[in-house]
Amino acid sequence: MISFTLNGKETQIDASPDMPLLWALRDELKMTGTKFGCGVAACGACTVHIDGVPTRSCQTYLGDLDGATVTTIEGVESDAAKAIQEAWVELQVPQCGYCQSGQIMSASALLAETPKPTDEDIDTAMDGNLCRCASYARIRKAIHRAAEIMEA
Template sequence: MVSFTLNGAPTTVDVEEDMPLLWLLRDELKMTGTKFGCGVASCGACTVHVDGVPTRSCQIAVGDLEGAAVTSIEGVDSKAAAAIQEAWVELQVPQCGYCQSGQIMSATALLAETPKPTDEDIDFAMEGNVCRCATYARIRKAIHRASEIMEA
């Protein structure tokens, strides 16, 4: 049994402790917003927040979550998240959309830490979040736009 907080709710699960968090979310809890991309932490599609830090859920075992706070795309709820979501829609960031939950989770964490990021801050924070449609310019523009929305 492993107990942690998931999207603000106390959660206890009885699964193999070496199960990746990604499989717990998708297969056991039926929370399919977090995507499987590569399984080796190279694409960022499975990004969630663990104790506020963007984390590849394919590479963290459920057993390592005891007492942690996990936020998935289904539960991200903050001023930064709302601004990111508004900017994403306004600037029509997604093309195929597959990577977007991971992109949003990384961008939200960036704005929570750095409300007025530079291009370099954005590039560093978003490094490792792969977009097969190459919407990187729109993602960067949307993060800057979300920063403006947060200031308003």
């Protein structure tokens, strides 16, 4: 039995320690907001926060989570996440939307650490979060807008 905190709730799961967190979330816990993209931690669609750090859940194994705190798109509630979500809607960032949960998780972690990011900060934090629709310019603009929202 593996125990961890998931979106603020103590969670236990009886699954193989070799099971990727992504599949435990989607298949065992029925939380489908975290998406499968590539399976090799290269695209960012499966990004969650583990102990506050953006982490690719497709390459994170349940056995490594005992006692950790995991936050998914369903449970992210920080001021940064709320500002990101508001800016995403205001600027109509998504096109197909598939990558957006991973984008939002990475962007909210950035703003939590760096409330006024530069373009370089954004590029570094968002590196590896791929968008099939290439909405990168809107993503960057929305992160800057979210920083303004947080400041107000």
